[in-house]
Amino acid sequence: MAGFANDVVYANNGDFSIAASAKGSIANGLLTNGQMWIGSTALNAGGTHISVGTLQSPGGTITIGYSSPNITIDIAGGAVAIEKINLQTGTTPIAPISGAITFNGATVASGTNPVRTNGTGPNTMALQVQTAQAIASTNATNIGLSAFNSSQFTVDANGFVSITNFSPFIYTAVTHATGAPYVVVATDYYISCDPTAGVITINLPNSPTTFREFVIKDRTGQASTNNISITTVGGSVTIDGQTTYTLAGNYGAIQLLFNGTSYEVF
Numbered sequence: 001m002a003g004f005a006n007d008v009v010y011a012n013n014g015d016f017s018i019a020a021s022a023k024g025s026i027a028n029g030l031l032t033n034g035q036m037w038i039g040s041t042a043l044n045a046g047g048t049h050i051s052v053g054t055l056q057s058p059g060g061t062i063t064i065g066y067s068s069p070n071i072t073i074d075i076a077g078g079a080v081a082i083e084k085i086n087l088q089t090g091t092t093p094i095a096p097i098s099g100a101i102t103f104n105g106a107t108v109a110s111g112t113n114p115v116r117t118n119g120t121g122p123n124t125m126a127l128q129v130q131t132a133q134a135i136a137s138t139n140a141t142n143i144g145l146s147a148f149n150s151s152q153f154t155v156d157a158n159g160f161v162s163i164t165n166f167s168p169f170i171y172t173a174v175t176h177a178t179g180a181p182y183v184v185v186a187t188d189y190y191i192s193c194d195p196t197a198g199v200i201t202i203n204l205p206n207s208p209t210t211f212r213e214f215v216i217k218d219r220t221g222q223a224s225t226n227n228i229s230i231t232t233v234g235g236s237v238t239i240d241g242q243t244t245y246t247l248a249g250n251y252g253a254i255q256l257l258f259n260g261t262s263y264e265v266f
Helices: none
Strands: 054-057 060-067 070-076 102-108 115-121 124-130 153-155 161-163 170-175 188-194 200-204 213-218 228-232 245-247 253-258 263-265
Touching (some): 213 228
Parallel strands (some): 170 188, 188 213, 200 228
Antiparallel strands (some): 054 060, 060 070, 153 161, 253 263
16 A cells, blocks of 8 residues: 555555555655655554554654553654644543653743643743733633732632621821821721821822722811811812812711812712
């Protein structure tokens, strides 16, 4: 049985031996016209496939062996290592011999592959898991590893996340000593003021996240004597149309929302 240039040949229990071929004495190898020539084979007992012991090319020899329950592949004479092996599905996949291939774990930046493998060096593979990312809607390809603030969340052994602190931002206590002025930071939400020793000035950020809220409270009932002034950094962003909003009533409080341009009191 012989093939021709660019042919794909399939044989059911076919005889690929040298004697039965038109190739004469040609040994196993890859021919220059693109054909793959198998010169020495044997049919298995069931007659369902061809057993090939050795594949040769001008660059080297690949030997396929079997010693129950393992299949072995050896390469000799070639300068290039085996690039890829596609495994058939099953419950007992091929496992590398200890020391032959090293697998390392790693995280990679957010992308579209939750888990991937990557060659990182000779005989070394990395199993990579992407980190979490913020996306507009749910997407199974964008999942990744996340870490949580331990002061606000707990994670059990099964990875179940629970909120332990329902307040999304920190309670901040401000006095005259720390509020001359006090510049609001990203984690602030509830700002509790004690103006007993003197006036307090609160400087809100000029452009926080749109719809960000803040609460400011006179907790000691001294605002009528020592006012609490609320403005923004630089004083250019208005609060209900004013550049400065004053708390002058004892135990008074205001809640503010940034609408993307200015602050609203509600």
